Amino acid sequence: MNVLILEHHVPTAELLETVVTGLAPGIRVHRCSTIAEAVRAWHRYSPSLLLSEWSLPDGSALALVRQIRAQDKQLPILMLSAHSDKETVLTAARLGINAFIAKPFDVALLHRRLQPLLRTDADPGRPGPPPLDRHLAEAATGSIQLPTDIDQQTVLALMERGQELSPAELARHWRGQAALSARLLDIANSASLGRAGKPIGKLEEAIAAMGVEMALNQAFALSLDISRALADPRLGERARHHLQQAEQVAAIARAMALSLGQEGAAFYTAGLLSRVGELGVLRALQDYIRLGGAISAQQIDDSLSRWAADYGNRVKIQWHLPLPLRELIGAVHLLKKNSADRGPLLMYLAAMTVAGQLEQPDILRLMRRVGLDPERWQRPAPRP
Template identity: 45%
Template sequence: MNVLIVDDDELIGDLLETVVASACPGAHIQIFTLLQSALRYWQQQPADLVITDWNLPDGSGLELIRAVRKTSDSIPVLMISGRADRESILAAAHLGISGYISKPFQVDALHKRLIELVPASAIQHSGISTLDEKMEAACSSAIQLPGQIDTAEVLMLMHKDDALDAGMLAEQWKREPALIAKMLDVANSASFRRSGTSVKTPREAISVIGVSMALNQALALSLDIAGKLACPPLAERARLEQEQALRIAESARALAQKIGDSPAIYYTAGLLSRSGELAALKVLQNHCDQSGEPPELEQIDSAIAYWAEKLGNRIKVQWHLPLDLRELIGAVYFLSKSNVSRSKLVMRAAALLAAEQVEGLECRTLLRRLGIEHREKGQDDARQQS
């Protein structure tokens, strides 16, 4: 199955690729940012599914739709546009589109629409059967974690957080009840309560906790995939991986505050530190669904040990994570003794603290290099007794 995606926003294009890859396993996906490039591709190799934006730098997506309909009336064509007025929708419908989705779109809604549009017979099954083959294929394709909200969407918002305010985020997330509930819960927690009165609206909640923390809370929810994995051992492992990521994030935030750095990026790095492990669990669930056989615990451990790093690297590229954020995530797992980057020292120390290795030589050395006092347990007990 060949899929043609046309959108001048590269981040949106990548997000669309991820959703299509999830809805249409085995599909060959081609992405263009210019109309003329897409038209040339279509003339040489017609696609089985076309998704196009309306406004493109060198023309209108309507031209592509006309070209498609000259060839076939049955090929599914989706228009995805920021235009939501009745006239635009009718103009596109007049050309015979299969659906019109307004930006910003809901990933779940688009995924559902694609499954409805594309018949199962059109999806090319790759013949991949073994778990290792599935893992290898995932390392070279788009990966979508099955969280309650889409991680890529949250990261796109993070790219432009300087231009966001509480009202904008509240509007963006008004159809995300789980996320709104999470924001209200965090804003009303003891650590954020200031006036003694409860916070009742999403906008108030985001104002209380701040845009950066609100985005990180959304990111945490997007990475919480345990409830989406049907196999109990996989769901339990996902829960443990997510809990560990949260511990690293909290430790990194505390350390950043102690050394006077803004904690937001450290917290983000901590949350993303288990993305490779979560991606491996998602592939394991796909394998379980197809084989009908739940994996053994040893198989889960082995798959994560071998594939998590590779899948993590793939998903970081897919999400367009900036280099500094990738390096912070990498420092969670390894840091050379010659490293002098304070931010990386923070992340490695946070990982050790989260793993309860505070008394270890490496952790004590890192804390000392950060200028953070550390008292061993015996010293603390002696102080308390005195």
């Protein structure tokens, strides 16, 4: 199912994408920033829904709407505009625009208005899901999503305090939220790279770059996506395991960095995101079940083994994570041969600490090489 978003303001486009992808599994979003791009995307993807800003850098979106309505009277169209005067609303109605929302918009209202426009109920004539491997391959080429269980009421409570919250306070509150952290880094880097080319690798910096209000809106949009929760208990159990591993690596990597006089935030972020590949695969498997597919426990484990590294690599690129952060994340799983950079070495040692592998001679040598006392970091080996 394809959805076309026409919005030139990157943070707003990212917010719209978050809301749309939460409506149903299998949604592919195609974002455009100009009318010319949108015309090409409309012809290429035959979308099931169009969300568009009223005014674009190359003119009014009404030109696109007129072109679409000349050939397609049924495509649902939702228009967003900073102008909500009577004439604007009447113009939208005359052109067959299905819904109109004034900007700045309320995320919950947008979610409610979109639900009847995008039919997500089961279609008896719709073919069954594809083979599992094909589904995972197709999901990997789109916008990879992660499971999350963000509580709406908690976010709403934070939104009520939005005026008094600083980026640092919000970052501390969301410190353990891997999916949310990754999404905010993605959005901040999309805007930052397009504007100044400076990558962002820390959650606090990402929140500061986009503003507390936009960060809270993104969190609330994620909380509305009930499909992000892993309803299958087998998937949920595996997700909890990988999240626990990521949180432990994050905490130890940060502590190791601080013990050596280094700033620990980047190490914590890298550890927290070190299992995004596994989480992305688990979310894709949950989507497959929602599409009517059946999966055995062996298929779950095989899918994780086969696809987690690919999903993780794609996420790091797709979400515009800066290269130094990507290298820290990658070192959790594989240390480059003859690596001399202390950062990746610390991440690797943190992962080995969680795995209970510090007694290996080569690991002990690495510990001493970076200036860490092996006895301080010894942990019991994890149970199988």
